[in-house]
Structure formats: structure tokens, C-alpha cells
Amino acid sequence: MNVMNASPRRKELTRLAAQLFVQEGFDRTTVRMLAQEMGIKSGSLFHHFRDKQEILAAVIEEGTQNALVIARRALDNGPSHPEARLRAMARAHLETLFADRNAHVVALFEWRRLAPDASAHLSHLRDAYEALWLGVIDDALAAGVIQGDRFLVSRFILGALNWTVRWYNPEGPQAPDDLADELVAMIMAGRGDQA
Amino acid sequence: MNVMNASPRRKELTRLAAQLFVQEGFDRTTVRMLAQEMGIKSGSLFHHFRDKQEILAAVIEEGTQNALVIARRALDNGPSHPEARLRAMARAHLETLFADRNAHVVALFEWRRLAPDASAHLSHLRDAYEALWLGVIDDALAAGVIQGDRFLVSRFILGALNWTVRWYNPEGPQAPDDLADELVAMIMAGRGDQA
DNA sequence: GAGGTAACCAAGCAAGCGCTAGTGTGAACG
């Protein structure tokens, strides 16, 4: 078994697993299906991962880590005006969501299949990510750019954004950035200044 | 097997199944678990349902039917102003969502486990429901109450509303109607008139 | 060229899965 999470082989296997988990769902995906997709036999799979659970955890960790990196970069190199930061954050969210779509779909819809210990570890990552959002939302509230309860607003926004994986088609005419801008425009309080 | 969907026994079994499906997920819920929860042996289960798939379909159909009934009632007996109709629709959505919470969580997150024929049948129900939403949204757009693309708006709203099942606690201080009103207030375009 | 190691394979085990077959029982009905 490979202890390092960064082994290139393991990373590739994780990517393939994410794809299958999205296609079939975690429970319906058998170790034999995973092995075949990876071009190995089912027994060999357990050289790379302790058990099936660990594959799921690896997939979700990968996606969540990337989300954190991208969001932090968007805020660090990004604009300072609260409204623009809100837009940058929404854009960053959709950017990761569709760059690592498989991993994020798994994270969103198979989270409950995680064993308790893995879930606890990954919850910290997710909390760190949501903290970034709450910071941006607090600033926007303070500046009067948006209005409402901070938790309600953040959950409505994240709900609307996360739900896009259910209907958004990247081949279509709309770019992810357009979606993000439209959503932010939609929730801007009392300022009829959208395009 | 019971052909009528309205047998009271079958309805009760469907309710119990919904609960288990939410707790464990459809795939992880075995027919033996279902039977035990129902106080019978696993073999007896197939007197009521042809197979496990049919139980899933029954759960989802129940929830979706109720959603349609409640939404239609809210619109028929409801207000005529576009903004008020939007609010009524959002309230109705959350009302069903938490009245039949288990059934709706299953419908939202286990839909893909449906066999193709059951899925086709139930899609019509869901489409009818979404048509109601689009009608209300079109009126609101025409009246200038909200702005944006009709599909984008509807998907953002439904995403935000559906996502509430992930975090909303009915025991908490906030009533579902408050949530609905806050969301509608949030998306009202260029009219700083929320509470 | 000996030793170590990452990667893989063949074979299979124990447990659990959905579902079936055949039977029993008590209430309802003519």
C-alpha cells in the first residue's frame, strides 16, 4: 500500500475512480470494475489502496484540496471591492467544480458513504473552504452590497452553485464565468445595475 | 403483488422504505433491512412489490405527486401579483420538501438508481412540476420583478431551495416560510424593499 | 549480481445479495 497520497500512479487511479463513481455511484462501483478501468486485476487494486473506502476518500480529498487552492488564489490575486470579490469567489467555485467535475460530484453526492474517520478529516478541509466564503459574504454584507442573514445567504449561494452540476453543459454557449456573474447580479440588493 | 398504488398497507411500507433509503442510501439498503423495519420477513416483501426497484419508484412517485398537488393549490388559491406568486411557489416548495422530506431526499439523490422505464414515467411528473415554476418565473420576468435568463433563474432558485435539505433543521428557530421569503427577497431585482 | 521494492496476477474465501418456491393461516364471502 502506498502511504504517500502524491504517488503519480495513485493519482491517476484516483482520477479514474472518480469517473466511475460518478457514472455508477460509489456503492454500485465494484472493485472489479475499478480494476478493469485501470487495466489491472481486482486484487492488485489493494496494493494502492487499503480498501474501497480509501479510494473514495482519496477522490474527495483531491477535489476539496483543489477547491481550496483555487479559491485562495482568486482572493489573493483578486480585486478588493466586496462586490468584485463575491464575483471572483463565485467564478472560482464554478472553475473548480467543472475542472475537477468528477471529484466534486463525488464529494457532493457520495459524502455520506465515507467512513466516520475519513469524514472527520475531510470535514476540516470543507470547513476551511466555507470559511473563505463566509469572509467574503461578511464583507459584502458590511458594504451593503447584499442583504440578509450571513448563513442563509451563503447556503443559498452555495446551493445554487453546487446544483449546477446537475444541469450545466460545458459544451453549451454559456461559460462558467457567465453563470457566476449572473448569479451574483441576481442577488445584488437594491441596485438595478446588472447588464 | 398489489397493483393499486393506493393500498394503505403499501403506502405505509413506502413511507418506511423512504426513511431507510435516506438513512442508508438505496444501494446499501437491503431487502432484509426493509423487511425488518416493516416487521415482516424478507420474502414477504415481494408480495407487495415486484422487486426492489419498484419500492424506489413508489417512494419517488409519492413525493413528486404531493409536490404537484401542493404547488397547484398554492397557485390556484393564491395571490395574483407576480412577486407574491413567486413567494407562494417558493413557500409551497419548501412545504412539500419538509412535509415529505424523506421521499424528496430520495427523489433528489437517488433518482439515477431508477430503472429506465420508471425514470421515464416519473420524468413527466417532474416536468409538469417544473413547468409550474417556469410559468411563475416568466410572469415575474415580464413584470420586471426579477431579471435574467428564465432557465438560469429557475435553476438557481430550485438549486438553492433543494439544497436546503442538506442543512436546514426544522427544530431550529427559522420556519420554512421564512426561508422562502428570504430567498425571494434576495433575488428581487433593483428594489431595496426587503424587510 | 545480489538484494530490495513497487507493481501486478491467479485463485479463491466468507459473507451477503436479490429474489423464488412452496406452504400455512385467518378473515371475508357466497
Next chain:
DNA sequence: CGTTCACACTAGCGCTTGCTTGGTTACCTC
């Protein structure tokens, strides 16, 4: 009183599941 029917039971079949075991290969290092 005999028939029917909804409902439940026992027993188990055939298959798949996640995972283990013991051994093989190819490459790297000193």
C-alpha cells in the same frame, strides 16, 4: 361449510461482493 384471497412464513438458490493469500515479474541500487 367450502372457497377465496391477502398476507405472511421457511428455506434456500445462484450469484456477486470486498478482500486475502502466496507467488511472479521488472526495474533500481550498491
